[in-house]
Amino acid sequence: MTSTPSPLGRPLTASGSLPGSPLGAEKTRRYDRQLRLWGDHGQTALEAAKLCLIHAGATGKSLGQPRGAAVAQYLLELNNEVRGDSVDETPEHILAHRPDFFKSFTLVVATDMSEKSLKQLSSLLWQANIPLMVVRAYGFISYIRLQVKEHTIVESHPDNEFPDLRLDQPFPALIQFMESQDMKAMDKHEHMHTPYVVILYKYLQKWKAEHGNQMPINYKEKKQFKETILEGVLKSPDGLPEDEENFTEAVNAVNTTLIPSKVPDEVQAILDDDQCMNLNLKSSDFWFIVRGIRDFLESTGHLPLKGTIPDMFSDSQRYIQLQLVYRKKADEDAEEVLKYVQIHLETAGRPAESISEAKVKSFCRNAFNLRLIRCGASIAEEFDGHSPNNQELGQILEQDPDSPAIYYVIFRGVDRFYxxxxxxxxxxxxxxxxxxxxxKNCVAKVLADCHLASVNISDDNIHEVCRYGGSELHAMASIIGGCAAQEVIKLITRQYVPISNLFLYNCMTSQTITLKV
Known part of the structure; x- marks a missing residue:
């Protein structure tokens, strides 16, 4: 058994920031690529984390040494900022004699645990609200099962994030700036360097005036709107359209900037959550700020402005002016949210200053991308057949008998077999x-426990798992280990969206599946 306190060492400064001292500059250079992904606050969270790895499989074993000690040694060699130790005791012994040992960790990663021990560990960590990740490589199949009671995410980093320009709901300062831009009176240089946001706004007002104050919505209307924009391109002396890059950008941005500024369904669900509506002294900062955002939404009809604009072809002066318009409005929105947050903090009995302005601003910048993950049941409850997600699993298996999910059920049968x-x-x-x-009998018992007795699993699949004979292949362990490492980083930094709550990979068919169990 190995326990690894931190993947990257100790926090750099009391404020949790990287810049400053020569030591900070050195770490900034060393972790430059990571900082680009999760920032200095994410790096600080990683460095402050304390991880526990239970068992160590699919590794070379030093002759005459406990495997945990050998693995801990090799892990520490990867980064001299890491501190870690091995514990030469079985998880069963620790659970029986000093279970609080596991409560000292940020996250626990478990491999090769028996069903009985895993249930004990699951219940212990579930009550302590400490995430548990079970990682398994078995023959040509591997999976990650995550247990987390509640995981809140502010910086979810969506793959397809659209700019928040509010062209459908322009605020007074934006309208004032837009109206100050008279494109008909501009010379050629000014015209060709007008930010595309201004172009979109101008032509959108013209469109709305001709279409009952409605925005272009469907494909046909947006195509017509794009054609209208192109009509505004300057003409050369011989009558040919000039090459105005800003107008090209405006046309290309129609589909991503004219999206209505409505609250995403996932965010609305968070705003309507009981945790948001019933704050108390034990509520986390996340829920106090979410409640402030909800109050802001009810007061204004929209979420706080993000405050950033994309790069665009423009002269520097007007780009900076436009940038300041959005940034100032975002700051004003964040200040309003902070006032609501402080009111709720005082009502709950917490100091109004216990949540910083910087933290509220971060929330407001990411208000459209807030995410919440709840497993619904612990692994122990799942094993006892009390998971609310059993019905979903049953539907998947009945609709697709060849779904990779069948192997998770079979592995549950393997645990019962053992x-x-x-x-x-x-x-x-x-x-x-x-x-x-x-x-096959063990798998049938598992299905019965989960109230899925009607599900039929092919004998061929059960035979396949029997052929594996408990083997743990290095290649498979490497693949699933890399995936697990990514999920660990997501959980610790509270950035990006982790699995919820099972990820399974079938190497034979190159299939993956993510589902709740």
Whole structure:
């Protein structure tokens, strides 16, 4: 067993920032690529984390040394800022004699645990609200099962994030700036360097005046709107359109900037959550700020402005002016949200200054991308058949008998097999065929416990798992280990969206599946 306090060492400064001292500059250089992904605050969270890895499989083992000690040594060699130790005790012994040991960690990663021990650990960490990640590589199948009671995410980093320009709901300062831009009176240089946001606004007002104050919505209308924009391109002396890059940008941005500024469904669900509506002294900062955003939404009819604009072809002066218009409005919105937050903090009995202005501003910048993950049930509850997600799993298996999800059920049967026979199925060459029937019975018991007795799993799949004989292939362990490392980073930094709550990879068919169990 290994316990690794931090993947990257200790926090750099009391404020949690990287710049400043020579030491900070050195770490900024070392972790430059990581900082581009999750910033200095994410880096600080990683450095302050304390991780526990239970068991170490699919690794070279030093002769005469405990495997945990050997693995800990090799892990520490990867980064001299890491501090870690190995514990030469079984998880079962620790759970029985000093279970609070596991409560000292930020996150626990478990491999190769028996069903009984995993249930004990699951219940312990569930009550302590500490995330548990189970990682397994078995033959050509591997999976990650995440247990987390509640995981809130502010910086979800969506793949397709649209700019928040509010052209459908322009605010007074934006309208004032736009109206100050008289494109008909501009010379050629000014015309060709007008920010595309101004162009879109001007032609949108013209469109709305001709279409009952409605924006272009469908494909046909947006195509017509794009054609209208292109009509505004300057003409050369011979009557040909000039090459105005800003107008090209405006046309290309129609589909991403004329999206109505409505509240995304996932965010609305968070705003309507009981945790948001019923704040108390134990509520996290996340829920106090979410409540402030909800109050702001009810007062204004829209979420706080993000405050950033994309790069665009423009002269520097007007780009900076436009940037300041959006930034100032975003700051004003954040100040209003902060006032609501402070009111709720005082009502709950917390100091009004216990949540910083900087934290509220970060929330407001990401208000459209807030995410919330709840597993619904612990692993122990799932194993006992009390998971609310069993019905969803059953529907998947009934609709697609070849779904990769069948292997998760079979592996649950493997765990039951080990509990009953104290050996994994198919480990002995002469026991592969006899073990098929035994494993099938164990899988049937698992399905019955989950109230999924009607689900039928092919004997061929059960036979396949028996053939693995409990083998853990290095290649498979490497793949799923890399995936697990990504999920660990997401959980610790509270950035990007982790799995919810099972990820399974079938190497034979190159299939993956993510679902709740």
């Amino acid at each position: 509990s009953e026979h104290n050996v994994l199925p198919g480990v002995l060459d002469d026991q592969v065929e006899p073990d098929i029937g035994k494993l």
